[in-house]
Amino acid sequence: MSLAGVIIKDVNPLSLSYVPPSLPHREKEVSRIIEYLEPFLYGGHVTKVILTGGSGVGKTVLSKFISRLISQKISEHYRGRFKSIYVNARLKGSSFNILNSIASSLGISISLRGLSNDEVLSSLIELIQRKSLLVLLILDELDFLIDIGGSNILYSFFRLHELTEGEGNAAIIMILRNPSYLSKLDRGVLHTIHSPIIRLSPYSSLELTDILSQRVKYALHPGRISSDALNLIAEESAKYGDARYAIEILWKSAIIAEYGNKFVISPEDVREAFFHLPYIPYKDDLSALSHQELLLLLAISNLSSEKSYVSLSEVEEEYVSLCQDFGATPRKHTQIWKYINRLSSLGFITRKVSSRGRDGRVTVVSLRIPTHSLSRQLHSLLEGGS
Ligand SMILES: Nc1ncnc2c1ncn2[C@@H]1O[C@H](COP(=O)(O)OP(=O)(O)OP(=O)(O)O)[C@@H](O)[C@H]1O
Numbered sequence: 001m002s003l004a005g006v007i008i009k010d011v012n013p014l015s016l017s018y019v020p021p022s023l024p025h026r027e028k029e030v031s032r033i034i035e036y037l038e039p040f041l042y043g044g045h046v047t048k049v050i051l052t053g054g055s056g057v058g059k060t061v062l063s064k065f066i067s068r069l070i071s072q073k074i075s076e077h078y079r080g081r082f083k084s085i086y087v088n089a090r091l092k093g094s095s096f097n098i099l100n101s102i103a104s105s106l107g108i109s110i111s112l113r114g115l116s117n118d119e120v121l122s123s124l125i126e127l128i129q130r131k132s133l134l135v136l137l138i139l140d141e142l143d144f145l146i147d148i149g150g151s152n153i154l155y156s157f158f159r160l161h162e163l164t165e166g167e168g169n170a171a172i173i174m175i176l177r178n179p180s181y182l183s184k185l186d187r188g189v190l191h192t193i194h195s196p197i198i199r200l201s202p203y204s205s206l207e208l209t210d211i212l213s214q215r216v217k218y219a220l221h222p223g224r225i226s227s228d229a230l231n232l233i234a235e236e237s238a239k240y241g242d243a244r245y246a247i248e249i250l251w252k253s254a255i256i257a258e259y260g261n262k263f264v265i266s267p268e269d270v271r272e273a274f275f276h277l278p279y280i281p282y283k284d285d286l287s288a289l290s291h292q293e294l295l296l297l298l299a300i301s302n303l304s305s306e307k308s309y310v311s312l313s314e315v316e317e318e319y320v321s322l323c324q325d326f327g328a329t330p331r332k333h334t335q336i337w338k339y340i341n342r343l344s345s346l347g348f349i350t351r352k353v354s355s356r357g358r359d360g361r362v363t364v365v366s367l368r369i370p371t372h373s374l375s376r377q378l379h380s381l382l383e384g385g386s
């Protein structure tokens, strides 16, 4: 299918998985990471780096950019043995699947079923040594793994240090949205994880203008977006510091203008794009929630339009009534508590103990996303999923 037309030259640079030839405003971070990984490039000791920052600040694209850069920089001598492996912990869902996908990227064909994580790791290490591979391992969205208590796998990865010089080597880039998650790890893991942390800050409006201009150059025919329209996208997206949102809005505005038979994307097309795509932080995480978790979040959202905090008992009451509406069986209090923990660690809500209640201490929760955009999205997920 081709969306190309009067405005759009090539839709590919507007896709979210596109890795551009340069990353405006992340040049410093690129050099720092390369510096940290330098020993790896020349076959030296195992290195690791942690990348962290909010949604859409470029963590994933930076790691992919680094992988591409290393494959170009690596000396002739090592090139044939270099392997870059990207794993998204959230999409893989469990430690077992993560290890399995690393093993299959390395071409391990033995059946891993029934083996412990440690045993799989041993066969990975054995293979890296035997073939003297240089493996760059990118572990994205690790928050999820820590969330489900699978962080021990991180400990296992540091067994890669068992590799000795000349027998293959590894570098690990760990990506976490929320650095406070590190404090959730047990001390053993934390001690071994001890790595430089690179924090990516949210983008300003000017920075987003540069990021957008790059996409405009690759994706649109010359002169097809007015500077007013471009600035409007950058300014609005800068409220969230999120380049993903900025690019999504550019893409949507381009489609609106193209289908509206316009020659230039105008501020009005951008406004329409904002209307169709309200900002929803953690949109991917939202689709990863279970039906029950969506219902609980909707209950919180329903109660939150006029309130900053709502009590857990009010939330439970609303949740039970929503379960009836959606034909679901309400879960017990202990299970609800687990859902609340997950919603909180994913950043949808915050939670605190308040002493205002009649019985003394009560837990209250607060929604971190505007209710109007959230509620629309939740309804569409709940209706689509049932
Ligand atoms: N400096 C940059 N230059 C060009 N494009 C960028 C830059 N930063 C981010 N992007 C683009 O913005 C989008 C979002 O970036 P990315 O997916 O890397 O965010 P993230 O930090 O991994 O977010 P999340 O935590 O939600 O996964 C991608 O399309 C990416 O290519």
Ligand SMILES: [Mg+2]
Pocket (backbone or CB within 6 Å): 059, 060, 061, 140
């Ligand atoms: Mg990402």
